[in-house]
Amino acid sequence: GQNIDQPTEMTATEGAIVQINCTYQTSGFNGLFWYQQHAGEAPTFLSYNVLDGLEEKGRFSSFLSRSKGYSYLLLKELQMKDSASYLCAVQDSWGKLQFGAGTQVVVTP
Amino acid sequence: GAVVSQHPSWVICKSGTSVKIECRSLDFQATTMFWYRQFPKQSLMLMATSNEGSKATYEQGVEKDKFLINHASLTLSTLTVTSAHPEDSSFYICSARTETGDTEQYFGPGTRLTVT
Numbered sequence: 001g002q003n004i005d006q007p008t009e010m011t012a013t014e015g016a017i018v019q020i021n022c023t024y025q026t027s028g029f030n031g032l033f034w035y036q037q038h039a040g041e042a043p044t045f046l047s048y049n050v051l052d053g054l055e056e057k058g059r060f061s062s063f064l065s066r067s068k069g070y071s072y073l074l075l076k077e078l079q080m081k082d083s084a085s086y087l088c089a090v091q092d093s094w095g096k097l098q099f100g101a102g103t104q105v106v107v108t109p
Numbered sequence: 110g111a112v113v114s115q116h117p118s119w120v121i122c123k124s125g126t127s128v129k130i131e132c133r134s135l136d137f138q139a140t141t142m143f144w145y146r147q148f149p150k151q152s153l154m155l156m157a158t159s160n161e162g163s164k165a166t167y168e169q170g171v172e173k174d175k176f177l178i179n180h181a182s183l184t185l186s187t188l189t190v191t192s193a194h195p196e197d198s199s200f201y202i203c204s205a206r207t208e209t210g211d212t213e214q215y216f217g218p219g220t221r222l223t224v225t
Contacts, residue, residue, distance in 0.1 A: 042216040042218050048213065087152060101152045
């Protein structure tokens with residue numbers, strides 16, 4: 001099975017940087033995804049890491065260390081619209097996604 | 110590209126009735142579709158994996174006779190919640206993977222089911 005842990009909630013001010021950590025233990029690994037989900041909506045894709053290192057995409061960056069079972073999502077220059085739940089998901093060898101419980105990010109003025 | 114739709118977006122039904130939710134890939138062919146359920150303030154839980162032309166594979170703890178999945182074509186999968194009960198009230202989301210074996214899953218907008 002798989003166990004995926006991420007913090008429940010984080011609060012930051014507009015313009016700041018927030019880092020959301022995700023640790024995982026898996027029986028098979030075929031990449032790690034980060035999604036953003038606003039309340040009542042489906043998740044939207046943010047990033048995908050399958051090799052170790054940092055992937056940067058605009059204000060969002062994601063890092064993966066497979067040996068440590070660790071990833072983080074970095075959100076820079078926070079905007080109010082970034083207030084949402086951020087989901088870490090690990091894909092197994094069969095292509096199935098196992099989601100973490102999600103981290104609710106609250107951006108304050 | 111890679112748009113997935115769901116219908117209906119929300120539905121209210123009475124206990125004991127059945128509800129069908131459709132998931133369509135609009136601009137690509139999806140050999141594999143996934144069905145998830147999400148309770149309030151919780152994460153997505155995979156219910157089943159649906160492959161075109163074959164029986165769905167259900168996750169442990171998901172009743173296959175209650176949640177009927179049909180993947181009749183490369184662009185359509187349906188989830189039927191049979192004999193619905195209030196505890197089945199949830200947000201049901203489907204996702205689809207392209208025929209090319211793309212690693213990314215494309216999510217539908219979700220269906221809010223309320224059973225009264």
